[in-house]
Amino acid sequence: MKKYIILSLVICLTVACGETNCNLPKPEKTTVVKVDWEDELQDQVKLLGHRNWIVVVDEAYPLQSSPGIMMLRSTAGHVETLISVKNIIDGQRHIKPNVYLDKEIDYIDEDLAPGITDYRETLNRVLGQKNVEKVIHEDIITMLDKASEQFKILVIKTDFTIPYTSVFFQLDCKYWNTEAEKQMRDKMEGN
Template sequence: MRYWYFLLVCISLILPACHEQAGNVLHPEKTSVADWKESLQEKLPLLGHRNWIVVTDMAYPLQADLGIITLYAPETFGNVAAFVMDRIRRSEHVFAHIYQDREQLALTEELCPGVTAYRNSLSKVLDGSEKVTFLPHEELISKLDSVSKLYQVVVIKTALTLPYTSIFFELDCKYWDAVREVTVRKLSMDAVDNH
C-alpha cells in the first residue's frame, strides 16, 4: 500500500512539471512585458508578405490560433504604433498595407471621450504617405483568422481603452510589385507554351 501511495505522490509532482514544459514548447514566444520591442525586432526579419502585425486596444481578444503570437506593450498606443511603423519603414524586405476598423470613423468625443487625442497621435505616426483602408471590424478579424492558419500574425496589445482603434499592418514584399508579378507569370506561361 505504501508503494502505491509513494507512486501517486511522485506522479502528482511530475505531471505539473511536464505540463509546464509542454506549455513552453507550444508557446515559445511567451515574453515579459519589458521585451516586446526585442521580440518584434527578432521576429521582423522572419516575417514577409502575407504576415500581419496588429497593434490593438486592451479589450482586443486573445486569439487561440497557434499562428497568432500576442505580446503586451505597456506603452501608449501612439508610441507602440510609431515603433512598429518605424521598423517596417526601415526594413529592406517588407512594407505594409494599413487597415483600420471602419467603425472608428463613427466615433465622436461625446460617444467615446479621448478619440480625438487618439486620432491626433495616430496622425503623427501615419504621416499621410501611407494609404489607410477602412474595413468592418469583423472582416478584419476574419482575415486574421484565415491568415493565421498558414502564416504568422503578431498582435501587440496596448493599455488603450478605446474601441475600434486597432491598426492592422499586412506585410508585403518591398522589392517586388504586382505589375512585375503579372509580367513574370505571363512570361513563364509563354515560355512553357513555347517549350
Template sequence: MKKLDDMFKKLLTVLLFTTAVILSGCQEPASKTNGDVANKDQNWKEQLNQKLPMLGHRNWILVVDKAFPEQNAQGMEYIYINEGLLPVLKQVLTQINLSNHVKPIIYQDKELGFITESQAKGVKQFVQESKTIFGNQTVQTMLHDSVFRKLDTESKLFKVLVIKTNETIPYTSVFLQLDCAYWNGDKEKQLLDALNTQ
C-alpha cells in the first residue's frame, strides 16, 4: 500500500511539473512582447539596408500614413514602424541617395496641397518640413486614386516596399519610384537611336 502511495505521489509531482511548464510556455510576459515591438521598430533601418541592394530600376518604396491600406497585390511587402512619417522619410531618402545604383523619383498626393490647417491640424508644418527633407529634389504630384492604379500595374511585375508609419495627417504618403542612378533617359535615347540605325 505504501509503495502504491509513493508511486501516486511521484506521478502527481510529474503531472504538476509538466502542467506548470506547459502553462508558462503559453504565457508571454507583456514586457517581452513590448520589447519585441521595440526591437522591430529599431530594426527597420537594418531591414531597409538589406533590401535596398536588391531593389532597382522600376521598384518602389512607399513611406505612408497610418490609414494607407494593405493591398492584396503579390508584389507588395509591408513594414510597420511606430514612428512619424517625416523622420522615416528622411532616413529612407538618405539611404537611397547614398546608394550607388538607384535614385528616387518622388511623388506626393496632389490633394495634400489643398488641405487646410482647419481640416487637418499640423498639415502646414508637415508640408514645410517635407520640403526641407526633399531639398532641391524634384517632387511630382498625382491624385491619390491614380497612385493606386499605378501601383496595381507596377506591383504585378516589380516589388513595392511599403513602410507604414503612425502618421495621421491625411494624404501625406510619399511614393518613391526607383530609377537607375548610373544611367539616364538621355543615354537610353542615344542607345536606342544607335540600335535603330543598325
C-alpha cells in the first residue's frame, strides 16, 4: 500500500510540474577543460616535495584509479617532454630527483622495438648516470601505488610507442640530505 501512495505522489508531482512549467534546475553539462601540461606542471611542481613523484610515460601506460595520482597528456614528443620535465625539476630550489628506469629497457633488442637503441642513447645524454637506478617495472609500479596512498604522483603521458621507456622521478629534498638527517638523529639519541 505504501508503495502505491509513494508512486501516486511521484506521478502527481511529475504531472503538476509538467502543467505549470516548474523551473527545476537542469543538470549541468560536464565541462572538459584542456590545460597546457607545462603550465600545469609549473604550478604543481611548486607544491610538490620529497616523496612525491613525477613520471613521464609512454602511450600504453594505464590510467590509474588511485586518488593520489594525477595524469596530464603532453602535446610534445616523449623526449621533449622528458627534457622539459627534467629542466623544470632541476630549476627548483627545494627538490631534486632520484631517477628510476625500467630494468627491462636494457634487454629489449632493436628488432623487437625499433628505435630503442637511439632512445637508450638519448636517455644517457639527457639523464646521465647520476642518481639513475634501474628497477623491474612491476616493482616501480608497486612503489608508485604505495606512495600514492599518502603522496601525490603526477604522471605525464606522451604518444611514445616503445615499451619500458617510462622515466620515474622520485622527488627528494634538495637542501637536506641523508647525511645531515643521520647526524641530527644521532644527536637526538645522545640527549
